[in-house]
Amino acid sequence: MDMLWPVELVGDGLRNLVRHKLRTALTMLGVLCGVAAVIAMLAIGxxxxxxxxxxxxxxxxxxVILTSVQPPDGAAEAPSPRHGLQMFRYGLTEADVNMIRGVCPSSKLSVAHLVKDKVYAHGKRVDAQVLGVDAAYFQLFSTRLLRGRLLSTLDESQRHQVVVVSRRVDADLRRSGVVDDGFIRIGWQHFRLVGVVDLKIPGGDRFIFMPYHVARSRFGTTTVQSEAGSIKSTRTEVGQVVIQVATEREVPGTAMLVERILETHHKVSDVSLSVPLDLLRSKQHTQRILSLVLVSIAAISLLVGGIGIMNIMLAIVTERIPEIGLRRALGARRRDIMIQFMIETVTLSSVGGILGCIVGAAAVPIASHWLEWRGIVTAQSIILALVVSWVVGVVFGLAPAARAARMDPVTALRHE
Amino acid sequence: MIQLEHITKTYPVGDGLTVLNDACLTVDDGEYVGILGPSGSGKSTMLHIMGLLDRPTSGRLIFNNREVNALDDRELSMLRGRLVGFVFQSFHLVPQLSVSENVELPLFYQGVPRSQRRERARKALAQVGMSSRMRHVPSQLSGGERQRTAIARALVTEPALVLADEPTGNLDSRTGGDIVELLNALHAEGRTIVMITHDREIAATLPRVVQIRDGKLEEG
Structure with a gap:
């Protein structure tokens, strides 16, 4: 058999497709949309x-991150109304920290103090959460220093009134006219801005960090608020504790241990425990399900495209019955007819698939820009989409090709 | 060359429609045989059986001293491609292929390399006077030119037998006359030709005529 044989059949198939441009374009459109959808869905996933x-x-x-949280109303520890003054105590305590330190001796531990006073920049209120942290705190998260410097042990020991802010807070401060080395007011205390960081910690992205002992000494652990004629005092000894274990394998055990301690010593749920590793696994699982759903939806459109191809190929086979009879009369075997129609179908679906990949890959950045969704087109998704489009061609081309191959040559020749 | 021995062909229609009934015919090398008969008499069925496109219900078909009844589809296709050249009443050219490519088609299924196919198609087209139309597509040709192309396609494999099914049926009398002359010329070169016709004038010019009536063959 001539080596050029399949190449020529592809050429022949292409010519047949080009002859009916509109029909070919509409048939390809089904696969194109399906493949583009697969690419887009995989990219979004x-x-x-x-x-x-x-x-x-x-x-x-x-x-493992522990954060003091205000318990539901009436559940706070030891409410003792005395002369219109309500005292509330909740959250982590120094005793908790010591216990955790005791059961996790090899872990790194950092403590943060929550300052509840309001923040002002040139008299304007700034929305931010203030944390007193030690120098080790930043090392426990992936912190990126954007400008200036981080807090140091010298700041801690010398009780420097300095702050480092997160990127979002920095943007607000700049709008209020506070530049690097400028001052902000927290409560009645003034602090110098020495650095801007980009870091992710539980509770959002608007943070101001000051040395731990400065926070403790300047703001204390008690906040007094006047509310509806009565005075409410809340005391939180420790705002946040971050425990960093040596390996990811130790995380579940440590989290369980800490949870036990908290359950024993806290009657109400005033501490939230956050385990990023668990969070990651759960999110990844959800994400995988979401991706599967998205790809399934795309697969349905690909299936519709495939059915469209089969429909058109059956019409093409019917249209070309006399040609099939002629080719058989000229010496074509059933297999040759089968291959000829399979090549046409696979060419149709593959070209549709290639165009779908181009459209899908081009649409993802545009859609990402407009919808503010992050979409990533990977080489694997392109290969998968191409293979799937090829498989669609093979699967949906089989029935029409087999129909053509099974045709009786005499009946085919006589077909009007 | 070809022997039909007691060939019967019955189609499964109703109680069975017998189109050929105990037909016997021998065609020798270099013969030019006309098969004459009215419409529906079984002429085309006989031609299809002789051309290995159809199988008889009973009887033996011997082609080049080889019984072909028991051959499978692959072997029949191969023999058909190599030994038989068909000329049809309605030309049966592939519309998307050029004249040259249409003529090359039987060689394509024999696995002949492209360059050889081109050359052999060029020669066959020259033989029927179609050299100047090689790159045209069928829709650009007249009826006579299409039939010449079909004849070139039948000749390109240098078959042992050329089977022509009413080759002048779709042509005007003048063009039909040209085609008959072309077939006569091919016979003169030594080709074995079996031609179906219902035209008594054409049949009268043929060296041997077989009449077919109610599925039975009669010489003369």
Whole structure:
């Protein structure tokens, strides 16, 4: 058999397709849309997956983060109304920290103090959460220093009134006219801005960090608020504790241990426990399900495209019955007829698939820009989409090709 | 060359429609045989059986001293491609292929390399006076030119037998006359030709005529 045989059949198939441009274009459109949808859906899935991975990884996959949270109304510890003064105590305590330190001796531990006073820049209120942290705190998260410097042990020991802010807070401060080395007011205290960081910690992205002991000494652990004629005092000893274990394998055990301690010593749920590794696994699982759903939807459109191809190929076979009879009369075997129609179908679906990949890959950045979704087109998704389009051609081309091959040559020749 | 021995062909229609009934015919090398008969008499069925396109219900078909009844589809296709050249009433050219490519088609299924196919198609087209139309497509040709192309396609494999099914049926009398002359010339070169016709004038010019009536063959 001539080596050029399949190449020539492809050429022949292409010519047949080119002869009916509109029909070919409309048939390809089904596969094109299906493949483009597969590419787009996979890109969205991949983008979301990476975003989740980045965001959660930034929290530190070896970290266990404990944060004091206000319990539901009336559940706070030891409310003791005396002369119109209500005292509330909730959250982590120094005793908790010591216990955790005792059961996790080899882990790194950093403590943060929550300052509840309001923040002002040139008299304007700034929306931010203020944390007193030690110098080690930043090392426990993937912190990127954008400008200036981080807090140092010298700031801690010398009680420097300095702050480092997160990127979002920096943007607000700049709008209010506070530049590097400028001052902001927290409560009645003034602090110098020494650095801007990009870091991800639980609770959002608007943070101001000051040395831990400065926060404790200047703001204390008690906040007094006047509310509806009564005075409410809340005391939180420790705002946040971050435990970093040596390996990811130790995370579940440590988290369980810490949870037990908290359950024993806290009657109400006033501490939230966040395990980024668990969060990552759960998010990844959700993401995988989401990706599967998205790809399934895309696969349905590809299936519709495939049925469209089969429909058209059956019409083409009917239209070309006399030609099939002629080719058989000229010496074509059933197999030759089968291959000829299969090549046409696969050419149709493959070209549709290639165009679908181009359209899909081009549409993803545009859609990402407009919808503010992150979409990533990977080489694997392109290969998968091409293979799928090829398979669609083979699967949906089989029935029409077999019909053509089974045709009786005499009946085919006599067909009007 | 070809022997039909007691060939019967019955189609499964109703109680069975017998189109050929105990037909016997021998065609020798270099013969030019006309098969004459009214419409529906079984002429085309006989031609299809002789051309290995159809199988008889009973009887033996011997082609080049070889019984072909028991051959499978692959072997029949191969023999058909190599030994038989068909000329049809309605030309049966592939519309998307050029004249040259249409003529090359039987060689394509024999696995002949492209360059050889081109050359052999060129020669066959020259033989029927179609050299100047090689790159045209069928829609650009007249009826006579299409039939010449079909004849070139039948000749390109240098078959042992050329089977022509009413080759002048779709042509005007003048063009039909040209085609008959062309077939006569091919016979003069030594080709074995079996031609179906219902035209008594054409049949009268043929060296041997077989009449077919109610599925039975009669010489003369």
């Amino acid at each position: 991949e983008g979301a997956q990476r975003t989740v991975l980045q965001e959660i990884s930034a929290l530190g996959l070896r970290n």
